[in-house]
Amino acid sequence: MLLKKEMTTKMGNGSTVQEFILEGFPAVQHLGKVLFGVHLLAYLASITGNIVIITITCYDSRLHTPMYFLLSNFSFIECCFITTVIPKLLVIFLLGRQRISFVACFLQAFFFLFLGATAFFLMAVMSMDRYLAICKPLHYPAIMTLKTCFLLISLCIALGFTLITALMVKVSQFYFCGPNLIPHFFCDLGPLSSLSCSDTTSMEMLAFALSFCIVLTSLIITIIAYTGIVVTILHLPSAKERQKAFSTCSSHLIVLSLLYGSCVFIYMKPKQTNRLYSNREAALVNTVVTPLLNPVIYTLRNKQVHQVLRDILCRIKISR
Template sequence: MENQTMVGNFVLLGFTEVQNLKTLIFVVLFLTYVLTTMGNIVIITITLLDQRLQSPMYYFLRNFSLLEIGFTSTVIPKALFNLASGNRTISVAGCFVQVFLYLVLGTTTFLLFAVMSFDRYVAICHPLSYTTIMNERVCKLLVLSSWVTGFVLVIGPLLALFQLPFCSQNIINHFFCDSAPLIKLACANTRLLKLAGYAAATFSLLGTLTITILSYARIISTVLNIPSASGRQKAFSTCMSHFTVVSISYSSCIFMYIKPTGSSGLDLSKGVSILNTVVSPLLNPFIYSLRNKHVQEALRQAFVQRTTLSKG
């Protein structure tokens, strides 16, 4: 008979038991977290202060950067603390908070991906109607809808997950609390919960991916008709950069949450999740924003003004 004593905390196995590797992973995680946070803070600040960056695209980018800061801050600081201190425990309440924030913010990010791709579709394929279609009210409604839909999609399965009993086994084979390893530890029948989580993941990931692919397909079709070779090259360069980030984010999450049951172990999912929690958030501010000519000009002007003031 299984021991029915409820666990008081969980133990996160983390990345490795080798001390030298732990040190290396800590340094890499710390640097990527700092770069990701600073890059996104720069985007938020510059799009708020510069009057040239008040278009819908930058409004979405600002909200996207805010999401990315929250998403990475949900996972990375705790992982850094565990690596530095050697204390790998996390309370049950803390674990539930982490998985809640991770899934809500992650789902909202994919919904915002779809919104941003639709915004680019309207801007490139219907430029004359852009300001009419993507007015301030519509932009705010799209962002609010992304947040609300992200919350609604995951709250049901999460509430069911939080009601599960966890007895005896408390070792999570991951570097943060995620739904899959938690469900694996539950001492109850989780078949319906797995189906509900699978359905929510399929709808949020494949639904938004479909919108994103259709938007970029129409964008590419329009770009092909641009008479200027330099114009086509510039547009394709931007689209391919954006599509790289989208591909990393979607492929990693589809592998983790929509793959057939039993097709891979948690160790492989743990490795793949690094793409979603570390690599993609690091690339986002640089590919989506800091490569943008208008953002670069705004940053350059802000730097010049600050340098002039400090000299004065």
């Protein structure tokens, strides 16, 4: 009895994990400085592109439309989303500091998942906005008012927060007694659950259900919207107009395919601990590649945005 009590005390005092170690990419860690430079440039380019979108949308009244209002909010979420992950990855590459506290790890996982879920819902809203603008142009001004946009964005944030909070409350009840090496470059749900000494079956099923709900709902809405858009484009009388419209749509669909494909590969598996090592490469797609492409695809290729940027640069030159 005394021996059992002593073992329990020892377990309680000495085995709880206080911090985690992010493994990163050990196979290429010798290229740390090169990878630091590449990822830093990608991060700065993503942040700059998204900040430009937010700034010009606020600055110029010509862009005070539902489409650009939604895009500027999406850009803000993207900035926050990549900032939850990339700075720590840069520290790992440059300084080799892989340790992260227990609290910081859970906060990183929460904000990564919350912002990611919100971005998925917002992408679905943006797809429907484009559908209404192209397929229902006469009804569009009455439907997509500023008030409607505010309500839709608020709903996206509230849904993302509620669903991910419920999931993270479940994860916070787990016991972590060691090991503490996370086979990833940030604190994602699968790698975290693989380290728990508790039974994670119920959490993994909940995570799968939520992933299925978030990703599939957004994907279905996007597919329906773009199917309607494509049908409308096919009925355009001018071949030049059809080519221009298809060019824009194909660019959007490439980014959406990358994002949805990587997230389906990572999260929509009943067993979260499967393929943790290959998940790292897939996670780079939605944390580095698509945030870098989004500003270019969604806005910076737009002629109206080009005109606004030219006007702003001309005003700056004149003021000097």
